[in-house]
Amino acid sequence: MAFVTTDDSSNPPAKTDQAGTPLVAFRGITKVYGEGMAAVRALDGIDLTVEPGEFVAIMGPSGSGKSTCLHLIGCLDTPTDGSYRFAGVEVGALRRNQRALLRREYLGFVFQGYNLLRRTSALENVEMPLVYRRVPRRERRRQAQDALAAVGLQGREHHTSAELSGGQQQRVAVARAIVTEPALLLADEPTGNLDSTTGREIMDLLTGLNDARGITVAMVTHEEAMAAYAGRIVRFLDGRIVADEKRVADPEHSTSRRPEGGGGPSA
Ligand SMILES: Nc1ncnc2c1ncn2[C@@H]1O[C@H](COP(=O)(O)OP(=O)(O)O)[C@@H](O)[C@H]1O
Ligand SMILES: [Mg+2]
Numbered sequence: 001m002a003f004v005t006t007d008d009s010s011n012p013p014a015k016t017d018q019a020g021t022p023l024v025a026f027r028g029i030t031k032v033y034g035e036g037m038a039a040v041r042a043l044d045g046i047d048l049t050v051e052p053g054e055f056v057a058i059m060g061p062s063g064s065g066k067s068t069c070l071h072l073i074g075c076l077d078t079p080t081d082g083s084y085r086f087a088g089v090e091v092g093a094l095r096r097n098q099r100a101l102l103r104r105e106y107l108g109f110v111f112q113g114y115n116l117l118r119r120t121s122a123l124e125n126v127e128m129p130l131v132y133r134r135v136p137r138r139e140r141r142r143q144a145q146d147a148l149a150a151v152g153l154q155g156r157e158h159h160t161s162a163e164l165s166g167g168q169q170q171r172v173a174v175a176r177a178i179v180t181e182p183a184l185l186l187a188d189e190p191t192g193n194l195d196s197t198t199g200r201e202i203m204d205l206l207t208g209l210n211d212a213r214g215i216t217v218a219m220v221t222h223e224e225a226m227a228a229y230a231g232r233i234v235r236f237l238d239g240r241i242v243a244d245e246k247r248v249a250d251p252e253h254s255t256s257r258r259p260e261g262g263g264g265p266s267a
Contacts, residue, residue, distance in 0.1 A: 021088045023184055023216050024050035024073055029082035031068050031239075042068040044239035045082065052183070055210045055217045055249070057227035060236030066220040067188055069236070073218060074107055074186045075099045087183070104132065108177030108215075112189040114169040116161040116176075122148060123157040126175045133180065147175040151205055167198035174205060178215065185209070187219040191226050203229040203251065225251070 031043040043065045050056055050073075058066050071077045072084065075091060084091040086102060094102065116125045126144040135143065148157055151171040161169050170190060177185055187206065191199030207229050209215050219230065227233050229251045235243040 022049045022085070023052050023054075023087055024048065024218070025083075025085040026072075027083040027085075029069075029072060029079045029084060031065075031072060031077070032080045041239050043072070043079070046239070046241050048234065048241065048244075050184075050216060050218060052216055053210075053214050054232055055207060055230045056219070056232045056234055057230035058218060058220045058234050058236065059222060059224075059227055060242075062222070064236040065239040066236055068239075070186050070188050070218065070220050073184075074109060075103050104129070104180070106183045108180065108182035108185045110170070110173050110177050110185065110187040110190045112192040114161070114166075114173045114193075116169055116172055118161050121158050121160055122153060122164065122172045122175075125161065125172055126179050129176060129180050143179055144175070147179040148172070150178065150209075151175045165198075166194055167201060170194065170198075170202050171205065174202070174209075178209060178213075181213075182215065184216045184218065187217065189220055189222070191221065191223065196225065199223070199226060200251070207249065207251075 026046055026048040028045045028047065029043055030041070030045050033040045033042055046065075046069070048069070058069060060066050068077070072079055075086075078092070086106070089102075091099065091102070117128075123141070123144050126147050127140045130140040130143060145154075145157060148154060151174050153168065153171050153175065156164065156168065159168075161172065164172065170193075174190075185206070190206070191202050194202060203226055206217055206219065210217050217230075219226075221227050229249055230247075231249050232244070232246045234241055235245075
């Protein structure tokens with residue numbers, strides 16, 4: 001893949017992979033923080049596979065390892081043990097700069113706290129990843145405008161983050177994450193700071209991107225109502241996966257009991 005070479009021009013990044021290759025394949029992934037008596041086994045030998053096009057919700061109580069899992073998928077941290085293949089490539093065998101390239105070319109991140117530059121316009125926030133990619137200014141502007149339109153923020157391009165509501169700020173953060181057309185969008189509690197109505201709007205946006213653009217999504221949440229938008233729910237407890245359920249996404253009935261026959265596994 002592109003990030004294992006240094007010559008981008010002759011070998012452009014492939015955004016889709018050969019059929020049958022999972023986007024994410026964890027085998028026996030373990031993450032230990034600290035040493036000796038203070039060591040914390042945040043992930044305890046997990047196997048996890050995510051196929052292209054999936055929308056996976058990662059659930060579990062506080063401290064169960066959800067964020068650690070997402071950070072490892074996102075190559076923001078390295079495992080203590082185990083194998084991680086991204087689109088067939090062994091991540092542990094990549095050099096640091098190759099991992100950075102993988103992150104830049106293939107992954108998008110959305111966090112609970114938006115992580116926008118406060119006194120900077122929505123447009124400039126969304127352009128930021130393109131600056132790192134050395135996209136020329138006019139092209140950068142056009143792509144950022146398209147991304148902001150895709151999240152429903154046309155007309156708000158020149159507002160600073162401080163002038164936007166929480167829901168709007170999270171939309172800017174989603175636009176910043178998708179402006180590079182990532183294969184995989186990683187979201188850690190993206191609705192955690194939002195009221196449930198605004199949270200649902202963000203979930204509609206993420207599921208729309210998953211459907212319309214085929215962006216694979218892995219999202220951490222502790223809210224069943226938000227997880228109900230996903231086609232699959234993986235549940236963590238004490239650093240282990242205790243349930244992994246494929247399902248029919250059913251946001252309408254997420255807060256009530258599922259109707260008879262409405263919750264079977266997807267075909
Ligand atoms: N950087 C870190 N240093 C030490 N311990 C950590 C660090 N990050 C997470 N942990 C510990 O690892 C465990 C899993 O944390 P985390 O993945 O953040 O859980 P979750 O996101 O499910 O709340 C917790 O016990 C947490 O305290
Ligand atoms: Mg967390």
